[in-house]
Amino acid sequence: MLKIDNITMKFGGVVAVNQFNASISKGEIVGLIGPNGAGKTTIFNMITGVYKPTLGSIIYEVNENEEDITGLRPDKIAKLGICRTFQNIRLFKELTVMDNVFIGNHLRLDSGVFSAVLRLPKYRSEEREQFEKSRYLLEKVGLYEERDEKAFSLPYGKQRRLEIARALATDPKLLLLDEPAAGMNPQETQDLMEFIVDIKKEFKLTIFLIEHHMEVVMGICERIYVLDHGILIKEGNPLEIQNDQKVIEAYLGVE
Template identity: 60%
Template sequence: MEATIPLLKVDSVGIRFGGLKAVSDVNVELFPGELVGLIGPNGAGKTTFFNLLTGVYVPTEGTIALNGENLKKQPPYKITRKGISRTFQNIRLFSELSVIDNVKVAYHSLAKHRIASSVFRLPGHFSGEKEMDEKAIEFLKIFNLDQYKDEKAKNLPYGQQRRLEIARALAANPKLLLLDEPAAGMNPHETKELMNLIAFIRKEFNLTVLLIEHDMSLVMGVCERIYVLDHGQLIAHGKPEEIRNDPKVIEAYLGEEVS
């Protein structure tokens, strides 16, 4: 890898809930254009770490910087505007809204027309809405969801709801995309399609991607580097082949020491 400035730099980050250390002394660097995995057993602190990156939780120690700017204590909406977008382990779509409106909700923060133009139905409102519709359709086409644009999100099959959530995250125009178990609940065929899709959108949108996933075939198949959390601490970091054979990683997953 060529020397460059990290897009994301996490330095000695931790958080306590009462007397419990959920995440402790975590150091992570992500460079522009990388696709990196974050793995670990259930309860390892992976989603908590995502919540720290997106401002849902405020670190009790350490710093988080995006393009050199400290994100600590900034609210989630500001962090989204600065370029971090995410999906969730449990799908969080607006189930009663249409597929296209779910995407437009995220894209709305980037709209050029002002509130006054919407209230008074000025020309800027209609041109802005037209632009959002066109942009949303573009995202839906990438995920083969454009034919369902007027369907309620709740009526989509599970795998397509997962795709819609990623499309919505992309609509926020992120520099860094956080995917929290995107293959959860998918069958092997859907998982393979998703693996190809993640690789495609990373290249197409020039994104940096951090991926939480339990499906090791997906992680090993698409990630260039992998971080491993266990009990809130990093226990390993390296290329997929190094992680696959790391005794600490094997012990964390199997619960027994490897001689």
């Protein structure tokens, strides 16, 4: 579904990511781990069009057609079915829970500005459909009872769920989660793991996630890529990653 071929990202003389290669198949949950500053979020930024790779290419398969999405604008990539959440939660905090999800739906509206301003029948019909979709998503993530509350008033774990619900509103095929368990307590982390597995099945998603909580990565990922200083040092299943000496040294150092 996604093929990353030798992508490199340089900022002046600093090489943040160096010749990273990866492939993700449809229906997988794949992890990307590494120490702080290893280049993980930079890779997500290249996949989603925030950064254009200095070198290399990113190929995405949509509707059985391969598309080179290297350097495409973020909105174009989102329309192709790739959406993400962020390491630092980026909700519209002063808007309601419902409005945050409804905004995600706008990517799939066909009506233009003229139709929206005049509230023509086509726009009103689409609006009703998207409202029902938003209601369904909030029920799925357990937030429908809080639909009229301001986003900032939600507890941290529920804000994470809301951000994922907003991403789901864009109808993604590939969902990128950047540290979804950051700041969560053990019970919230366990609930999140079950939640990710559930939405993967429910919405037929492929998931690529960055995470520092090893219980999350080892518990739900089928394969894992390990970065250190922008370089891929290991790829394998959870058991192979846990027992790899290079991975251990990257996290714990060398005696």
